[in-house]
Amino acid sequence: MIRELPVMINGAPCPRGNREAIPVHSPSTGEQLARMVRSTTDDVDQAVDAAGRAATALASMTARARADLVRRVGDLVAGRAGVIARDLAGEQGKPLREAEGEIATAVTMWHEAAEIVRHSTEEILPSDDAERRVVVVRRPHGILAVVTPWNFPATIPTEYLSAGLAAGNAIVWKPSELTPITAVHLYDCIVEAGFPPGSVNVVPGLGHETGAALVSHPWISAIGFTGSPQTGDAIARAAGAKPMLLELGGNNATVVLDDVDVAAVAERLRSAVFANAGQICSSTERIIVHHRIHDELVDALTDQATSLRLGPSLDPETSIGPLNNEPTAAKIDRHLDDAVAKGARIITGGTRPGGWPTRLYYEPTVLTGLTPDMLAFREETFGPVAAFMTFESDDEAVELVNGHGLGLITGVLGQDTGRALAIGRRLKAGVVNVGDAATAWQPHTPFGGYSGRASGVGRLGGRYTIEALGQLQTFVLPAHTMP
Structure with missing residues (x-):
């Protein structure tokens, strides 16, 4: 029944x-x-x-x-x-x-x-x-x-x-x-x-x-x-x-500096991009990587993407399941079509493979050549898509992270913590992960959008949620009623 x-x-x-x-x-x-x-x-x-x-x-x-x-x-x-x-x-x-x-x-x-x-x-x-x-x-x-x-x-x-x-x-x-x-x-x-x-x-x-x-x-x-x-x-x-x-929500960026261990970064980005088929408000969608290591990181993350096993949610061998609904899948289609039409290149994935019971199965996708005029840069894609773009100077990286109207969470990956932190201080996001991808989050910490951006109002997480869902009341009392 x-x-x-x-x-x-x-x-x-x-x-x-x-x-x-x-x-x-x-x-x-x-x-x-x-x-x-x-x-x-x-x-x-x-x-x-x-x-x-x-x-x-x-x-x-x-x-x-x-x-x-x-x-x-x-x-x-x-x-x-x-x-x-x-x-x-x-x-x-x-x-x-x-x-x-x-x-x-x-x-x-x-x-x-x-x-x-x-x-x-x-x-x-x-x-x-x-x-x-x-x-x-x-x-x-x-x-x-x-x-x-x-x-x-x-x-x-x-x-x-x-x-x-x-x-x-x-x-x-x-x-x-x-x-x-x-x-x-x-x-x-x-x-x-x-x-x-x-x-x-x-x-x-x-x-x-x-x-x-x-x-x-x-x-x-x-x-x-x-x-x-x-x-x-x-x-x-x-x-x-x-x-x-x-x-x-947000179209979150992870900045990757040129001094990183590329293999380790690719392994970290695997879950940051593809967990829950990318349907996470804190997912890394844009990977802004120093031009010197771009090709190496694309190859390494492509290997990670192709190692994922797409399949039904209850199959114990599945490592990435289907999308939840057709509007989400259609939006991913639209973003990828727009990106390719404007010069981007799909390295792996990018399609809904046949042979499954529904049309919601989507291949883990790696895209290069993302530019600010593309929908995948301006809007939240909300799917299993890693979109790469390059930078040469730290100033350029900051401009690319801040170059749209969302500002939820971001990350800066680099061995030089001082340099990574200097970049992080300039990023307009409610959460900045230094030494980790954008997606990293701990449930008891304050989580929410940066002021002036369209990623929200207030903070979720631990005591911050409790404080937001209550109010303060002030009593002014005669002194003799208190110790």
């Missing part, structure tokens, strides 16, 4: 009624895995109403009591890791071992959020008035809207859910319609952990319908979103002055 994924409000599934259901298909096999019920605007209203009641209960709990529940979610996810990972790989398309790694990271996020809030403190500030005392306390926003994508259906939602609950918010969550099975697993763990009913409500649906109704709802207090810059901009316009945490 095909599993049906319902709307979930106030701790329970809603009867389907006359709601439409959307099929969920495996990118690997094309088979239908489930049907996702499509939320209505009435569902969004009811979910927000349930979250409003839960927000009062959550705000009245001590931080340490919330921490116990948040940690319990992590324990429950860990106990079901095998089942969740297989479902995640099946609906997302990534190799099973990558899905298992994603679940392990999600467990760590739940546990770390619990520990952060367990040890949170408030402040007493100096007062200019001897008769008054100033106390700064942390408060939740209230009702948090969360909208998450399909590329990491466990860890990206966990970033918002763990921190939002730890901070005392109730949440209405619209997961991606492409990966809702993983969302149901997370929701089940949250409910079983013992949170008050309505603490998290799931409203499946499409972004332009359910997502739009959710972020524009007048009772929503704050918004968390990971996705494209275009959608993030639309959300910001709809939300107005509400607090927002937006992670909007």
Whole structure:
């Protein structure tokens, strides 16, 4: 039987009624895995109403009591890791071992959020008035809207859910319609952990319908979103002055200096470019390499790319799985066609090979001759494509990294750390990895876009997410009420 994924409000599934259901298909096999019920605007209203009641209960709990529940979610996810990972790989398309790694990271996020809030403190500030005392306390926003994508259906939602609950918010969550099975697993763990009913409500649906109704709802207090810059901009316009945490992706560059160990760099770039078939907001897409070692590095990375085994997500021999969806595949086609038409050269890959159950299998691709007028330079490709361009001076490398409107994460690889750091200081990215590729990231560190760029607002990661999903309230009290 095909599993049906319902709307979930106030701790329970809603009867389907006359709601439409959307099929969920495996990118690997094309088979239908489930049907996702499509939320209505009435569902969004009811979910927000349930979250409003839960927000009062959550705000009245001590931080340490919330921490116990948040940690319990992590324990429950860990106990079901095998089942969740297989479902995640099946609906997302990534190799099973990558899905298992994603679940392990999600467990760590739940546990770390619990520990952060367990040890949170408030402040007493100096007062200019001897008769008054100033106390700064942390408060939740209230009702948090969360909208998450399909590329990491466990860890990206966990970033918002763990921190939002730890901070005392109730949440209405619209997961991606492409990966809702993983969302149901997370929701089940949250409910079983013992949170008050309505603490998290799931409203499946499409972004332009359910997502739009959710972020524009007048009772929503704050918004968390990971996705494209275009959608993030639309959300910001709809939300107005509400607090927002937006992670909007980037066309990330890794600069490779001429003093590196080329073989070691190629091995590092293998995962930086091709992990999750390149469908990572922090993936290295542009490789800006010193002209003296360009050919050697292209050859070395081509060897790495051709050693990858393309295949179904649940095949233990697979090292790169299919793409998740046709729009992503079509965008890669468009970027490569544009690049070749403008003079770039495909060294390996560049096609969707036949013989697979779906058209979503894409060969790991190495492209040379990238130039700033190409789509692959200006936009996020979001696929298994390593695009090379050269530089002669360090100033030129900086200009190429900063030469477009995105600024999420970048890397500088070189043996001369002083030189690499001097370049890194000039890069307009929220994260700069010196001595590593752009893709490297640790979940507890602040992650987000550089100001003035289209890669987002605010910072995700550890305590920074918890701080962003709460607010400060200042009390000025009579001195005799304090020690």
